[in-house]
Amino acid sequence: xxxxxxxxxxxxxxxxxxxxxxxxxxxxxxxxxxxxxxxxxxxxxxxxxxxxxxxxxxxxxxxxxxxxxxxxxxxxxxxxxxxxxxxxxxxxxxxxxxxxxxxxxxxxxxxxxxxxxxxxxx
Amino acid sequence: xxxxxxxxxxxxxxxxxxxxxxxxxxxxxxxxxxxxxxxxxxxxxxxxxxxxxxxxxxxxxxxxxxxxxxxxxxxxxxxxxxxxxxxxxxxxxxxxxxxxxxxxxxxxxxxxxxxxxxxxxxxxxxxxxxxxxxxxxxxxxxxxxxxxxxxxxxxxxxxxxxxxxxxxxxxxxxxxxxxxxxxxxxxxxxxxxxxxxxxxxxxxxxxxxxxxxxxxxxxxxxxxxxxxxxxxxxxxxxxxxxxxxxxxxxxxxxxxxxxxxxxxxxxxxxxxxxxxxxxxxxxxxxxxxxxxxxxxxxxxxxxx
Numbered sequence: 001x002x003x004x005x006x007x008x009x010x011x012x013x014x015x016x017x018x019x020x021x022x023x024x025x026x027x028x029x030x031x032x033x034x035x036x037x038x039x040x041x042x043x044x045x046x047x048x049x050x051x052x053x054x055x056x057x058x059x060x061x062x063x064x065x066x067x068x069x070x071x072x073x074x075x076x077x078x079x080x081x082x083x084x085x086x087x088x089x090x091x092x093x094x095x096x097x098x099x100x101x102x103x104x105x106x107x108x109x110x111x112x113x114x115x116x117x118x119x120x121x122x
Numbered sequence: 123x124x125x126x127x128x129x130x131x132x133x134x135x136x137x138x139x140x141x142x143x144x145x146x147x148x149x150x151x152x153x154x155x156x157x158x159x160x161x162x163x164x165x166x167x168x169x170x171x172x173x174x175x176x177x178x179x180x181x182x183x184x185x186x187x188x189x190x191x192x193x194x195x196x197x198x199x200x201x202x203x204x205x206x207x208x209x210x211x212x213x214x215x216x217x218x219x220x221x222x223x224x225x226x227x228x229x230x231x232x233x234x235x236x237x238x239x240x241x242x243x244x245x246x247x248x249x250x251x252x253x254x255x256x257x258x259x260x261x262x263x264x265x266x267x268x269x270x271x272x273x274x275x276x277x278x279x280x281x282x283x284x285x286x287x288x289x290x291x292x293x294x295x296x297x298x299x300x301x302x303x304x305x306x307x308x309x310x311x312x313x314x315x316x317x318x319x320x321x322x323x324x325x326x327x328x329x330x331x332x333x334x335x336x337x338x339x340x341x342x343x344x345x346x347x348x349x350x351x352x353x354x355x356x357x358x359x360x361x362x363x364x365x366x367x368x369x370x371x372x373x374x375x376x377x378x379x380x381x382x383x384x385x386x387x388x389x390x391x392x393x394x395x396x397x398x399x400x401x402x403x404x405x406x407x408x409x410x411x412x413x414x415x416x417x418x419x420x421x422x423x424x425x426x
Binding site for chain 2: 005008009012052054072075076078079080082083084093094095096097098099100101102103106107109110111113114116117118121
């Protein structure tokens, strides 16, 4: 599994770098200098990425081409929004935050308590 | 008649007023592990009482002086069926809620983890840590069998190495003790109760309590000050409107850091902890032995 995850990342990086959608063959060619892979492995990876909705598959002539649904930055922003939204509403606890957001009063109380703790335990 | 009535009253009390009362008290927070056990016991006792009330009421309606009534009135039969059906609905609803929360939460976590693995940078030293390229100072974990701890670039920039260690120790305590399972169960129970009857006291309190436990773990590893500093740094983002509680989790956490030391261990909160365990035993075993067991044995003789 760790190896598949690693490959998914590499393939995703290739798709993000490429200005145009790539075919499975093109992805394989770009990966080959770095590692020895079978074509079916590459199509498996691309299928997995398509199932996760991070890649779209389109027919182009006789082959399929693959392109990222979102750019790397856009995907990061999407994730970030999900994370920030979950910090406010703690009904759906898919993610567990280290610290939820604080009101101004709470933030002041936190800083004052920290000052006392630091004075006690230098 | 008394058994269904008493069990019904106990069930109602344990569903709302008792949790509301307990949530307003400060002392259980001094013994977080025992307090979680108490909340779990209250939930279990409430379910047992409600189910027991339904079944005993259902049976009481068609029994006369210890033997099945050979010719019960039509309204008794109708109510008998109604109570029995209601009990089945309660059990099905609870089971459904537990399953659907588990499925929902797991799917959300799996999806989030997949995205984080694609965009998050790896940390050379820590296998399960992912670094998100964002200025916002954030740290969170994605629980599950294949868990992740995610830290933003902004958090890495603002935290010292000791503070980061404290954050990671806190998150790994959550993940190792599977606090998510505790909280998910209370989420499911909360959803299963009809809106008019439920209180979010158990859910809100256990969320705070697992944070206190994870803090206890982290400060034993790194000391109190780095953890307190990390709390202030990551917790000082302004809260979105409407996200305010009575005493916020953050304030309870820093209060505990201030009022106890890292190696207080069992001494602190020993009495509160013992009180929680005694109460937990009383709410579960009390109604079971005074009401449920006698009723089950008499029901058994009636039916056999």
